[in-house]
Amino acid sequence: MTAVFEFSEATFSYYAGSPVLTNVTLAIDAGAFVAVVGPNGAGKSTLLKLCVGLLQPQSGDIRVLGVPCRHFKNWSKIGYIPQGTFHNRVFPATIREVVAMGRVAPLGLGRRLKREDYELVDEVITMVGLTDFQNKMIAELSGGQLQRTLIARALAAKPAVLVLDEATSGVDSRAKDEIYTLLKNMNTQLGLSVIMVAHDVDHVLHYADKVADIKYGLQYYGNAAGFSPTYQQAVSGVAPAAAQGELQHA
Numbered sequence: 001m002t003a004v005f006e007f008s009e010a011t012f013s014y015y016a017g018s019p020v021l022t023n024v025t026l027a028i029d030a031g032a033f034v035a036v037v038g039p040n041g042a043g044k045s046t047l048l049k050l051c052v053g054l055l056q057p058q059s060g061d062i063r064v065l066g067v068p069c070r071h072f073k074n075w076s077k078i079g080y081i082p083q084g085t086f087h088n089r090v091f092p093a094t095i096r097e098v099v100a101m102g103r104v105a106p107l108g109l110g111r112r113l114k115r116e117d118y119e120l121v122d123e124v125i126t127m128v129g130l131t132d133f134q135n136k137m138i139a140e141l142s143g144g145q146l147q148r149t150l151i152a153r154a155l156a157a158k159p160a161v162l163v164l165d166e167a168t169s170g171v172d173s174r175a176k177d178e179i180y181t182l183l184k185n186m187n188t189q190l191g192l193s194v195i196m197v198a199h200d201v202d203h204v205l206h207y208a209d210k211v212a213d214i215k216y217g218l219q220y221y222g223n224a225a226g227f228s229p230t231y232q233q234a235v236s237g238v239a240p241a242a243a244q245g246e247l248q249h250a
């Protein structure tokens with residue numbers, strides 16, 4: 001099976017001599033739902049930027065859907081929702097207009113959307129549960145509605161992988177569950193691979209099947225159930241003696 005992202009001994013520094021991520025070796029299989037966790041400033045967003053080709057490692061190698069990242073062309077297969085997208089909400093557009101923008105990238109700027117593009121836009125708006133709100137301006141949306149809009153915009157490009165950076169920060173607990181449930185359904189029903197940075201570890205681990213724990217490198221990559229003692233006890237009621245994580249780096 002081709003990994004969606006495969007890191008081999010990848011090291012990245014913003015400043016020479018101060019690596020943010022060191023020797024990351026990691027293969028994320030197609031169909032996985034991965035929670036990327038770790039302390040503030042540990043390199044989680046940097047890892048995602050390396051996945052989506054916004055940054056290149058100084059040493060080591062990264063492959064995207066089996067292709068060396070530098071040569072990968074099919075970026076519409078990778079949906080990326082960066083941290084704080086439309087955070088200030090001043091952009092004057094409705095949900096439907098924002099989601100339609102997701103069709104523009106795969107078609108190329110300047111190409112007019114056709115009827116089938118708008119059918120897809122309607123379909124993804126329905127999938128994220130925003131049909132009744134589609135003509136609302138994004139300035140008027142709750143945090144959860146905005147995140148679902150951004151997920152729909154990414155889905156409109158028909159990606160194979162969704163990469164999300166803190167899609168649930170600033171949303172209340174109920175809206176978080178709605179977003180995680182939505183992503184889990186996309187993952188299990190459509191086979192969409194999901195890689196997301198999340199700070200609410202115990203919460204996200206009820207949905208993710210894998211965890212990447214980042215602290216200036218990869219501390220752990222393996223099964224969610226084997227990761228956190230708190231999670232293990234919350235789900236099974238027993239201490240994590242039989243945890244089965246696949247430790248890649250310690």
Ligand SMILES: Nc1ncnc2c1ncn2[C@@H]1O[C@H](COP(=O)(O)OP(=O)(O)OP(=O)(O)O)[C@@H](O)[C@H]1O
Nearest residue numbers: 014015020038039040041042043044045046047197
């Ligand atoms: N463009 C940049 N230039 C220089 N340093 C940066 C840049 N972006 C991030 N950093 C630094 O790299 C380190 C890792 O940042 P990163 O945003 O990847 O961490 P993070 O784990 O996502 O943090 P958080 O949970 O707070 O969002 C931090 O020390 C940060 O200050």
